[in-house]
Amino acid sequence: MREITADKAFNISNMIFILFLLAIVCYPLLYIISASISDPIAVNSGRMWLWPIGVSWEGYKRVLQSAEIWTGYRNTIVYTLLGTAINLLVTLPCAYALSKKKLIGGKVVMMLLLFTMFFQGGIIPSYLVVKQLHMVNTIWAIMIPQAAAVWYIIVTMTFFRNTIPQELEEAAEIDGCSVFGVFLRIVLPLSAPIIAVMGLFYGVGHWNEYFTALLYLSNENLYPLQLVLRKILILNQMSSMLSSVKDPLVLAEQARIAEIVKYAVMIVASLPMLIAYPFLQRFFIKGVFIGSLKS
Amino acid sequence: MLLIQNKQRASVASKRWMKQWPYYVLLAPALIYFLIFHYYPMYGVQIAFKNFLPSKGVWDSPWVGFAHFERFFNSYYFWTLIKNTVFISLYQLAFFPASILVALSINELRNDFFKKWVQTITYAPHFISTVVISGMIISFLSPFSGIVNKLIEAIGGGAIPFMTDPAWFKSVYVISGEWQNFGWGAIIYLAALAGINPELHEAAMVDGASRFKRIFYINVPGILPVIVILFILNMGSFISLGFEKIILLQNAMNMDSSDVIQTYVYRAGIQDAQYSFASAVGLFNSAVNIMLLVTFNQIARRLNDTSLW
Numbered sequence: 001m002r003e004i005t006a007d008k009a010f011n012i013s014n015m016i017f018i019l020f021l022l023a024i025v026c027y028p029l030l031y032i033i034s035a036s037i038s039d040p041i042a043v044n045s046g047r048m049w050l051w052p053i054g055v056s057w058e059g060y061k062r063v064l065q066s067a068e069i070w071t072g073y074r075n076t077i078v079y080t081l082l083g084t085a086i087n088l089l090v091t092l093p094c095a096y097a098l099s100k101k102k103l104i105g106g107k108v109v110m111m112l113l114l115f116t117m118f119f120q121g122g123i124i125p126s127y128l129v130v131k132q133l134h135m136v137n138t139i140w141a142i143m144i145p146q147a148a149a150v151w152y153i154i155v156t157m158t159f160f161r162n163t164i165p166q167e168l169e170e171a172a173e174i175d176g177c178s179v180f181g182v183f184l185r186i187v188l189p190l191s192a193p194i195i196a197v198m199g200l201f202y203g204v205g206h207w208n209e210y211f212t213a214l215l216y217l218s219n220e221n222l223y224p225l226q227l228v229l230r231k232i233l234i235l236n237q238m239s240s241m242l243s244s245v246k247d248p249l250v251l252a253e254q255a256r257i258a259e260i261v262k263y264a265v266m267i268v269a270s271l272p273m274l275i276a277y278p279f280l281q282r283f284f285i286k287g288v289f290i291g292s293l294k295s
Numbered sequence: 296m297l298l299i300q301n302k303q304r305a306s307v308a309s310k311r312w313m314k315q316w317p318y319y320v321l322l323a324p325a326l327i328y329f330l331i332f333h334y335y336p337m338y339g340v341q342i343a344f345k346n347f348l349p350s351k352g353v354w355d356s357p358w359v360g361f362a363h364f365e366r367f368f369n370s371y372y373f374w375t376l377i378k379n380t381v382f383i384s385l386y387q388l389a390f391f392p393a394s395i396l397v398a399l400s401i402n403e404l405r406n407d408f409f410k411k412w413v414q415t416i417t418y419a420p421h422f423i424s425t426v427v428i429s430g431m432i433i434s435f436l437s438p439f440s441g442i443v444n445k446l447i448e449a450i451g452g453g454a455i456p457f458m459t460d461p462a463w464f465k466s467v468y469v470i471s472g473e474w475q476n477f478g479w480g481a482i483i484y485l486a487a488l489a490g491i492n493p494e495l496h497e498a499a500m501v502d503g504a505s506r507f508k509r510i511f512y513i514n515v516p517g518i519l520p521v522i523v524i525l526f527i528l529n530m531g532s533f534i535s536l537g538f539e540k541i542i543l544l545q546n547a548m549n550m551d552s553s554d555v556i557q558t559y560v561y562r563a564g565i566q567d568a569q570y571s572f573a574s575a576v577g578l579f580n581s582a583v584n585i586m587l588l589v590t591f592n593q594i595a596r597r598l599n600d601t602s603l604w
Contacts, residue, residue, distance in 0.1 A: 006505045014403050018413055021397065024474065025417055028431060031442060046445025094325030097318040104308075104315055109322060113329060119585060121336025122577030123557075124564040128342075128353075129335055147328045179317035208424035211539045215565060226426045233430025234543050259440050266427050273422055281415050 036060070036263035040256050043263075058257055059264030069268065071221065072228035075139075079224055080206040083143040087202040088195065090148040095156035096183055099164075113150045123215070130216060141216035142209075142224070152198055159194040160187065200280055207273065225269055232265050343575035356571075363575035372554070379465075380555040383536055386469045391529060393473060394480030395522060399510055401481060402488045414485070417478025429543035432471050433458060458544070461552035468544060468553070472537065483525065484518055491517040523595050530591040556580045 030050065035043045039054030047053060063069055098106055120126070126145065135141040164187055172182050188195070210226035217223060231237045238254075238261065267274075338353070343363060345356040367373060397417065404410040420428075435441045436457035444454040457463045495513050504512070538557035545553045556576060564573025 006507065010506045011403075014400055017400050018404065021400075021478075022413065022416055025420060025478070028435065028474075029419075031435075032431065035442075044440040046440070046442060046448070049442060049445065090324045090328055093321035097321040100318060102315075103318055104311060109326065112334075113325075116329060116333040118588060119337070119581060120333065121338075121340045122574060122581060123560060124570055124574040124577055125336035125339035125342065126332065127565060128339055128347075128570065129332065133331075144328075145332050147332070148325055153325065179321075183321065204422055208422070208426075210424065210426050211542075214542075226424055229424075229426045229430065230543065233426060234433065259434060259437075262430060262434055266430060270423060270427060277419060277422065278415075281418075 032263050032266055036260060036267050038260065040260045043260055044256065056260070059260040060268070062257070062261050063264045063268050068220075068223075068228050068231075069225070069265070072223055072225035075222060076207060076225040079139065079142050080203050082139075083146070083206040084199055084203045086143050086147050087149075087152075088199060091153050091156055091198060091202075092188070092191075092195070093183065094148065095153050096160055096187060098153070099157045099160035101161075113153060117150050127215060136216050137219050137222065139222060142212055143206075146205075146209075146212065149202075152201060156194055156198055159191065164190055204273070229265060229269050233262055340574055340578055342571045343578045345571055347571040347574075349570075359571075363572045364579065366572065367576050367579065372559070375551065376554060376556050376559055379552060380536065383465050383468060383555060386465055387472065387536075388529070390469065390473045390477075391526065393477045395484055395518070397477055398481040398484035398488060398518075399514060402485060402514065403506065403510070414478070414482070418482060419478070420475045421479035423475065425537075425540050426543060428471065428475055429540055432467060432544065436467065458546065459548035461549045464544070464549045464552040468541065472540070484521060487518040487521040488514060527588065527591050527595055530587050 027050075034048060034050065034052040036059050037055050037057065038048045038052040039056050040058065042048040042053040097103060098110060100106065130136060130141055130145055135144065168186055169182050172186050177185070208226065210224070210230060213222075213224050213227050214230070217227070236258075238258065342353055342356060344358060344360060345353075346359050347353065347356045401410060401413055401417075404413065423431075435443050436455075438444050438454040438456045443457070448454060455463065457467055491514060495517075496509055499509050499513060536555055536557065538555060538561070541553055541555060541558050542561065545558060557580060560573045560577045560580070563569045563576065
């Protein structure tokens, strides 16, 4: 009987720990949402600490009026779609070829890929390569230097090995199907889950990436959303949303709303992810699970 | 005889090649990508030992031996960079068990629906971009309007200038990183926990073991190999911190505490265009990482029979 009381105590303290975790994750997120639609004065003074006070859409209005945000949004959508397409075009065929254990030199290629996980030339030599290829300040600098990730190739390869029935491929070959035919007509249609998972992983990566753009882009028209956010959230440059008039009254008003504009920007930038997340998280778990099976 | 054998062997090989060449067509894009964007920079890293002149290119630039390394080791900021890099890494390492603890705890939840829900929420922050996270940190910690300081003031404390006081930088960086990633880190352990044979638990329950004991004697040993592997990988990137976030949180006031090797490489190399010098510093960083990885892999193999290779 003593054991059971011990278990009860354990369950209660475990539940308290879990609730604590949930609270520390949720609170900042809830705060941002509330702050973005609250009265700026209530936010700046700290009176607003959980639920919105005096609903105001001022922040969102400024954000949506900003040409910079829209350009950033458009660029990021282009980089994400195109970049992910390139990722898949490189990753899927490579992973399929490597999934063939009998491939001559397959092990050597695998070692070549794995080695890059542990040793790299570093950002300067990589930067010089991109520069040499005249990709600096073009959209290609954002996508081509990140065309594939070794880890994702390994995960995809493991999926192919474990889930595509070998007999099916052999039967298709006997029927005169070429390697390309097998890959396109048999393997790919059976691989929808892994294509979705990889597309999501690569896609989220592109959506959130800022450093590549910081490294390679100086033309503001090419800036992805994250670089625009950096200007607003980190460098505090909000000229596109606030007027440049030097009238003290206007300046005071601007200082007043600066913070809620920032919170609104955070929401607007994360919105696609927020909407998609509940649907995607199922896939993410799958992706990580397939990966963990390997190790 | 030998000749015939060789010929046969050659023809077998060529037959295999005739069957296999299409796979190399499929491999080609990835191979070309890795050669150009990963192996060619490794060739380019020789500029660390040269005085790189863009007009002459990597190959024809003059050799200077270890001059750039010497300059780095002898510079006055060398020890500051090392100290910051090592401290932040150790600080992060102290939180290594956090995800394990969270996974063990989530794993004990009996209601599957609630369990999934908890997981979904705890790893959501992982998908917030670095820029937004950094923006959140800066806004929340502002001494004027930040909610953290407002809460401190509400309980009677004074506002703390988190972002401009060097003493706070490391905590801000590490704890916010932990907030963002503890749930994500727990996924892999949860997967490993799901693979533990339930019969072990049933047998222990028959013997009257409490839940706490079962966690300690069944679950923890069960996921130990995964813990070791992740720990080794962690050590391999010990001093390559998430410098992308540090760059965003860095400012003139907290530089003494926030400047690490890689942020320095970025500034020297990209902003000041000292390509050779910055490559040397970067190479030093990679070399240390590789040494740590190999060392810890060896240790793990001795102690535990678990290793990467």
